[in-house]
Amino acid sequence: MTALTKRLSQLKSGAGGENAGLLVMLAVLVLVFSIASPRFLTGANLGSMGFQMPLLGLLTLAMLAPILSGGLNLAIVYTANICGLTLAWTIMQFGGAEAGIGAFILGGVLAMIVGAIAGAVMGAVVAYVGAHPILVSLAMMIFLRGLGEFLTRGGDISGFPDYMRVLGHGELAGIPVPLILFGLIAFGWHVLLRRTPHGFSVYMTGSNMKATEYAGLNAKRTLVLIYTLSGLLCAIAGILMAARFNSVRVGHGEAMLLITVLACFLGGIDPFGGHGRVAPVILALIILQVLSSGLNLIGANQHLATAVWGLFLIAVMVLRSDQIRQMVNFFSRKDI
């Protein structure tokens, strides 16, 4: 009975069990698709997956941290758009396609500052006003979307220097550059959340803000910082988006917003905050990408993939709940 309880709590905290379950699902999917389509396990397909996933991945990481802190950041996509605009605007000031690398660096830094500010404002309102994060980030989303539409009049900005292609389409030792970028950032995110006092504080704040403050941690500052970092990550996603599409348009990637939440939940993040890890979320992202690429190869379109993502999340949640319920039933049956 104690062994069961332990196993149950492990499952609930989603540590070991989560990864194993997702790995099995991934293996099954890869197997199915490689049988269904000979092109699935080819370098070309894997490469294209490697180029596609990082963008969604970065945004998902930007979503992950606020969820861990007990909130949500619905403004991620438009923060990324606005940051992309900042970069594009800077590059245009320096001659568009002819702009030097300095302009790109300046633009990138400005973009990150903009992203961080957007995040910090949300964090501050959430922490110090105590407003609900869904509402705060929703308002920020509407504001940034409006701001972007106002600045661009609904059009797009394109014509970036060639070297930006390296970031979006380049390869290093056969590995897509965006994937390398994503890998580095994901590792950094993991270290930040699991190993630093700040990350610890995020988990604690996510499970009980007041008790966290009573223990001497600065929960409010933690919230401001985590939303700021989330905004910063959005900026990096925005820069990558500009590099990949060679253009910036407000609304680019809009459909990814709720997919990032879906990926987090698939990765076993506690929707109420306080529990969850980076690794299973990355596994969840890979699964989503495999589903989408695999379906694409066997002739379905992205819309079907979207539907399958939704159905897949339902299936996984149902499986998880059943597992838990069966175990609970196992030793509560005699109790009733």
Place this chain on the structure above:
Amino acid sequence: MRDLMKSYTIEVRLAVVLALICVGLSIAAPQFATLPNATSLLNNSAVNLIWAVGLLVVLIAGGIDISFAVASSVVQYVAAKMLMAVGGGNWVLGFLFCGSLGILLGLLNAWLIHGFRIISIVVTIATFNAFFGLLMFFSGGRNIYNLPDWWTARIFIFEHENAQGVWSELTLSVAVMIGCVVATWALIRRTNIGRQLYAFGDNPEGARRAGVNIAVMQGVAFGWMGLMAGIAGLCQVNIVKEVVPNALYGRELDVLAAVVLGGARLGGGKGTILGCVLGVMFVAITQNGLNLLGVSPFAFQMIIGAAILIAISTSNIDLSQVLRKKEVRS
């Protein structure tokens, strides 16, 4: 009166702000306080209001729904196909089809939420993607123009021509909207079922122990939302005269923002019809006013977003707390 202020703080504040905006707009923009403008405001807000009251019920019961707007699209599409298959149908069949399809989709959410104890945001984000993906896949993204005549016919419940020959008219959707608002009010305020919804949202464990049937409550909340989504879908087709599969995609978050702005509590147990209507109208009137003032349409959303941000930043601030800000906590 003091009681009123205490129990309806957010509603009263919002009403005051809205009144101020209306007064300001009447002075700044002469067309604002005219009958034609008022009627067009109502016509344009009908669908949002129908969704909003449905969402309010879900929020009161402690849930959240992201899938309702795409659910409306699914209902429109399927109903259009089905009605054409039965030879066109009529309004009664239309309401019946759309309503029951909507309820079915809502009950699907409720079943997943209650049956497997998955929280509503997870379920409805999943069904949002599933509904939309499947709709786009099966419709191929193609619009349906070939609709029964009754469905696209313009029906006015109120018409008036002023001295300048400008028509003011209220469409059928407004009547339907008013019906939905009143019905929802009656449900949550006047029936024991509605009060149990509040109780369930406020303290689920307490409600369960008091004998409230939780499964039924989830079903009522999401079923009602589904019914509203179905009706909203029906009305929206009547307004635009076509079925566009992705037309409603993305509207859910704006409606959610408006309803929460109106004082519905994310987490359940609190929210009123009055606040909900005020929240939706706040957004609609601001947008309408900006338009009349000649502000670029591209700036609307920005200003509305900023307004909501300011509203929430100030609505939670209690003056007595500001005075106590000297206290440093942790």
Place this chain on the structure above:
Amino acid sequence: MTTASAERFALRLHKVSKAFGGVQALNKVDFEVRAGEVHCLAGENGCGKSTLIKVVTGVHRPESADLIELFGQRIDRITPVQARELGVSVIWQDLALFPHMSVAENIAFDDLVGLRPKSVRYGEMTTRAGKVLERLGVRMELGAPLHSLPIAQRQVVAIARALMNDAKLIFMDEPTASLTQSETDRLLDIVRKLSAQGVAIVFVSHRLAEVLEIAERVTVVRDGNLVGVYPTEGMTQARLGELMTGHHIENDVSARDLPDAPVAFQARGLSRHGEFHDVDLTIKAGEVVGLTGLIGAGRTELAHVMMGMRRADSGDMQLNGAPYRPKSVRAAIEQGMAYVSEDRLSLGLLQKQSIADNTVISVLRKLTSVTGLISESRKADLVRHWIKELGVKIGAPEDPISTLSGGNQQKVVLAKWLATDPKLLILDSPTVGVDVGARAGIFRIVRQLADEGLAILLISDEVTEVMHNSDRILHMADGRIQQEYDPRTISVPQLEERIYA
């Protein structure tokens, strides 16, 4: 059995047994409550009290029972609905009320339950709720949302709700756990009033003092077995504690003199508007100073100021001889303060997180290496050290803290603060929700810490607790320290008299 004798009982249970898995939760337990009686059900956590209540209310079905009788009516199988209809009501510790609903609707809520559509008549509801409150002799704003009321008044609302269902037998589960002494007294008055009106009340409480004060008889249960039924007249707290735990608890006055010890903490003329005034407080290293008085006297508020959560309006503090003016909790901790909150469930611990994380939360900086990262091995070592040091009974350090008993949870709270290497430890009502047996364990640790030179401020409104564990006792009332007592020269009744006078 004659009907006449049966009618005098609200409840009779004979030889009720109930097992969960292999654990015998109730073993042939007899339990009788007379009509209109105030009866206490006493026992440690997990002794079978809750199971007994759930059998009576039809939540659990007993494996065997010789007799189940409610209000003279023999019943083979009770269902929850039947129990309620017969007039049995339970007020659980969490009250199960609805914070955003009005007082009136909370009181009348049970009428609204059910799936048959009914229309709601608010006027009638308010009138009926008002009548019930009148019966309790309480006035309340019926339209106010429940969350605007203090907990004590919510407790009254819960009682009114039970009466609204014509309850004739009310179980109250730890009704005073979060009430102040004066609020408790008011609640006890209401209980007496109900009893006089013929309503039987079963009181489940950890606080032995009030058990003895209110109840006529007490039924003691231990490990699922009936220990006995005793009249409260002539019963002492010590004796009752022994019956509940099954072993003798040392409860002697342990005060010492510490003439040579250096002063650890000193406050002079500390005031905060509306909370406390002109407080002088000196605590020596190794000394346990008891601070007692009714809640609302400003005790917790004083602790909050000492801990840097709020600032004093005037006066000054010194810690180890140096001026002390904490700007934040963090600053206070850094300078050697530690505070065990009175609200362990929502403020003292993070119930969702692991035992390990709860232990290290206040000492993160001790765990970081030069890289600024938390060292897992150092964290594990620290947790292991304190678990062993305080004898906390746990499964694995990664288990959620919520899997522990109240006493063990409180030990983790102590571990968390001791890990910060404090100079002064403030214990604010440290035994709320902790078993009688586990209390002794906690105070053994406290005594040992004091012997090692830690200065301790023990805040509690349980007079015996303060008497038995402090070196000096300060009585606080109306925001002022009224007087100092030596536990060796005053008795519990004398001190109680001064406090409740």
